[in-house]
Amino acid sequence: MPQPAILNVQHLQKVFFPGTSNERHVLKDVNLTIEPGEFVAVIGNNGAGKSTLLNTIAGTLSTDSGEIELAGHQVTNRPVAYRSRWVARVFQDPKLGTAGDLSVAQNLTLAARHTGSLSLRRYWRGDQEAQYLDLLASLNMGLEQRLNTQVKYLSGGQRQALSLLMATLSHPELLLLDEHTAALDPQTSAEVMALTQKIVTANQLTTMMITHKMSDALAYGDRLVMVQDGQIKLDVRGAAKQALQADELLTMFAG
Ligand SMILES: Nc1ncnc2c1ncn2[C@@H]1O[C@H](COP(=O)(O)OP(=O)(O)O)[C@@H](O)[C@H]1O
Numbered sequence: 222m223p224q225p226a227i228l229n230v231q232h233l234q235k236v237f238f239p240g241t242s243n244e245r246h247v248l249k250d251v252n253l254t255i256e257p258g259e260f261v262a263v264i265g266n267n268g269a270g271k272s273t274l275l276n277t278i279a280g281t282l283s284t285d286s287g288e289i290e291l292a293g294h295q296v297t298n299r300p301v302a303y304r305s306r307w308v309a310r311v312f313q314d315p316k317l318g319t320a321g322d323l324s325v326a327q328n329l330t331l332a333a334r335h336t337g338s339l340s341l342r343r344y345w346r347g348d349q350e351a352q353y354l355d356l357l358a359s360l361n362m363g364l365e366q367r368l369n370t371q372v373k374y375l376s377g378g379q380r381q382a383l384s385l386l387m388a389t390l391s392h393p394e395l396l397l398l399d400e401h402t403a404a405l406d407p408q409t410s411a412e413v414m415a416l417t418q419k420i421v422t423a424n425q426l427t428t429m430m431i432t433h434k435m436s437d438a439l440a441y442g443d444r445l446v447m448v449q450d451g452q453i454k455l456d457v458r459g460a461a462k463q464a465l466q467a468d469e470l471l472t473m474f475a476g
């Protein structure tokens with residue numbers, strides 16, 4: 222039997238404040254299928270509907286009509302907790318992915334405990350500290366020296382790196398990133414992007430990454446989706462994506 226798509230969104234519509242003078246039709250019949258192993262970069266103007274799309278997939282926003290399937294399971298308007306066995310996400314705000322008052326080790330323990338995978342839970346019962354140190358060292362952000370530091374004392378970059386690690390510990394079917402480097406300085410943003418690429422590749426994670434940086438959308442991922450005014454206006458993959466130039470993309474943006 223062929224593997225089901227990781228994500229299948231059909232005829233998705235979202236209207237905020239319907240029937241009022243503030244009515245805003247934000248998703249207009251969006252169709253999007255993501256196959257196993259794809260790394261999709263999503264770009265679009267401010268207010269185009271990118272985060273709304275991501276939020277309806279994660280389940281933090283309900284839909285008005287349309288269908289969402291995750292790994293072959295119908296999840297349309299099912300709660301976030303139901304979808305969390307397939308989906309993990311990292312937010313723009315470094316504070317949202319981690320618990321600031323807990324140490325790095327405690328955050329990792331929480332993330333490991335929440336994983337649905339039994340084999341992974343068993344794995345975590347061994348010499349945890351050595352495993353944590355290995356994982357943290359692989360991030361190259363100096364976190365292996367901060368195992369017992371409260372997360373609120375970490376830098377934004379360290380905190381996003383930890384959020385990424387925590388989001389991927391459970392081997393989610395779909396990793397959702399919503400401008401997860403936008404709050405970082407340019408240098409740290411580049412480091413976290415490189416780290417993202419490394420983690421996605423090493424774990425063969427199917428990933429949907431919203432970015433505000435056109436250069437990142439061109440440099441990362443094997444597929445590029447452009448959202449404009451609540452619709453997908455461009456969807457290129459493979460060689461066509463590799464060949465895409467910044468000026469072409471800018472022209473499409475303007476149009
Ligand atoms: N929870 C909400 N309630 C009302 N309006 C919203 C909500 N979320 C987003 N919007 C509106 O929907 C439009 C699209 O927002 P968003 O999806 O966040 O855009 P993007 O992420 O592409 O910048 C914006 O006009 C925004 O103000």
Ligand SMILES: [Mg+2]
Nearest residue numbers: 271272273399
């Ligand atoms: Mg957004």
